[in-house]
Amino acid sequence: MTRRESQEATRRRLIESAVSLFADHGVRATSLIAVAENAGFSRGAVHGNFSDKDELAAEVVQFIVEDLGPELTRALHSPGSANDRLAAYISTHIDYCRREPTRAAAIIAAVGYLSRPAAAASHGQPYGQRATQSVIDLVTLFEEGQRRGEMRDFDPTTMALSLRSVLDAAVPTHPGIETHEIVALFDHATRVEETTS
Secondary structure: OHHHHHHHHHHHHHHHHHHHHHHOOOOOOHHHHHHHOOOOOOOOHHHHHOOOOHHHHEEEEEEEEEEEHHHHHHHHHHOOOOHHHHHHHHHHHHHHHHHHHHHHHHHHHHHHHOOOOHHHHOOOOOHHHHHHHHHHHHHHHHHHHHHOOOOOOOHHHHHHHHHHHHHHHHHHHHOOHHHHHHHHHHHHHEOOOOOOO
């Protein structure tokens, strides 16, 4: 293993350790020393890889988004109507949260921690940029569905923000949530109303 590969492996182990601890205890209650020890390293390993807890929390978010993002992109570009792709997007997100409950809890903890004014001032809002792109992707889907006559007239941004709120907050904290209910809710909210003659 080269020195660079060793450094990348150490960094990844520290991020995975932080995911576990952030999910179990929250970011504020997790010290950098605890992250290092949980990963089997000394304090120096964390300080050699991350300038502070904010940077580590941002890397946790990045790590999870890079894991989930491609799945959501495939769902948005799957064949079918806009409503079919919306259902695939919702199902993919909920399935991920069920398959990776620790990561789902960790991203909620890290995003909440990074939402502090001090974190935003010193490190920017990396998740905010990704969340904005996610909303843009959904707005694009909704606008396409409206152009094709598959979805009713509604404000795509409001609908996208509503969906992201449910997926980002409710789903990870309520593991028993019914996928088909969330799909039906947003299908009903977006689908063109059928007229009876």
